[in-house]
Amino acid sequence: MRRLAPILVALLALAAAGARGQTGAPGEVVYDPFVPTPHRIVEQMLALAEVGPGDLVVDLGSGDGRIVIAAAQQFGARALGVDIDRSLVAEARERAARAGVAGRTRFVARDFFATDLRDATVLTLYLLPETNRKLLPKILAEMKPGTRVVAHRFALGDWPPDRQLMVDAAEDWSATAATRWVYLWYVPAQIGGEWEVTREGGVAFRLDFAQAYQNLGGKATNGTATETLDRGVLRGSEIRFIVPGAAPFAGDYAGRVDGDTMSGDLNGGARWRAVRRKTR
Ligand SMILES: C[S@@+](CC[C@H](N)C(=O)[O-])C[C@H]1O[C@@H](n2cnc3c(N)ncnc32)[C@H](O)[C@@H]1O
Known part of the structure; x- marks a missing residue:
């Protein structure tokens, strides 16, 4: 229960922020809160993007590292997690070591807007709609044609998804059942x-x-x-x-x-x- 309380608070913050957009005093930088993607949805996101051993998966805002770790452990990919919160980055590194995938994963403490996306073949996101909208031009400018972007819950501005899947968000049978959307896009070549x-x-x-x-x-x-x-x-x-x-x-x-x-x-x-x- 002690571990659930902060998650519940963050979940409520994310839900509220999602409904009204990010808040804060003018000029103040407000980062999206840490709310983990349920493990079952992590798997579905990576399966939807058809992640494999040839991929470099980058999770922007990697939290406790669960997407990065699953990409390496269950899908054989190399993976990078970027998070602004140093304590989450330290926790993610420990979890990756315990999962035996320290060699195929990397975590950096950094603002993801300053992260080069040119080598990523799959990008994973669980961020607020406004943050996704701000990331969209960077994604289209830096990621190569044919690379994939997969997002949990919130879409990417007005970019129509190539595929979308409604998934069950409940972590186990005792949790309240809920559904979420997972979205997939293929970065298109620029040909206009x-x-x-x-x-x-x-x-x-x-x-x-x-x-x-x-x-x-x-x-x-x-x-x-x-x-x-x-x-x-x-x-x-x-x-x-x-x-x-x-x-x-x-x-x-x-x-x-x-x-x-x-x-x-x-x-x-x-x-x-x-x-x-x-x-x-
Ligand atoms: C909703 S959580 C998602 C965590 C993880 N990706 C998952 O799906 O389980 C968002 C994460 O983004 C991080 N974050 C928010 N803004 C950021 C920024 N500008 N640069 C790097 N990390 C950021 C937060 O610290 C938080 O851990």
């Missing part, structure tokens, strides 16, 4: 702007992509015919869009983005290739 497309045995044309996270709109034109793109979507670096209508370049395009080029198959057959001309 103009591209020049060539394809086997067909006319060349220009694509002008308008990108909103993983969703793509825009136009395709060869100067004579112009079509509005249909069902454009990215999953990391994988791209798919349809040029509808009767234009000579109409069809179902699937392929892969690689920096300033992309290539793939048209209608599952002829090859196509595109080169970036202008960034939006």
Whole structure:
């Protein structure tokens, strides 16, 4: 019960802060409180992100280290935890040592806004909506296309999740049953702007992509015919869009983005290739 009381207080603080956003005097820095993710949800988050031995999992605001430890112990990944609270970082290191995963885990005491995310392949979050919103531009700027972000309970601003799962939040049979959402996103390649497309045995044309996270709109034109793109979507670096209508370049395009080029198959057959001309 002595261990439950601070958790209950923090849980209430998180619930209240989640409802009204972060508070504090003007200019005062208020950090999200420590509230642990139930162990069962930790497992579901890591399973949803398909964490494996090739991954580097980074938990922003790692608390007692449970996500980092589970990523190493149950999923074979390397993992890094970052927390502003030194005593939590010390506790997490002790727990990792006791779990036998000190060699594959690392904990640092630091503000996560100052943490470089470029090497992370999976990012885990249990933070307030406002903190998630502030982290979003950093995540999109630093994480590589195809890397995964998984969040417990609160979404990431207006970025639509690629998958979401409702999970049972009760720690054991005696706890009050409750459900929570867990969200998964694939960081999309940034492709907004103009591209020049060539394809086997067909006319060349220009694509002008308008990108909103993983969703793509825009136009395709060869100067004579112009079509509005249909069902454009990215999953990391994988791209798919349809040029509808009767234009000579109409069809179902699937392929892969690689920096300033992309290539793939048209209608599952002829090859196509595109080169970036202008960034939006
Ligand atoms: C809700 S708890 C989540 C703990 C853990 N990730 C989990 O899911 O069990 C949020 C954690 O973020 C930490 N935190 C809040 N703001 C932070 C910041 N700016 N930089 C680093 N850690 C922060 C808090 O100390 C707290 O441990």
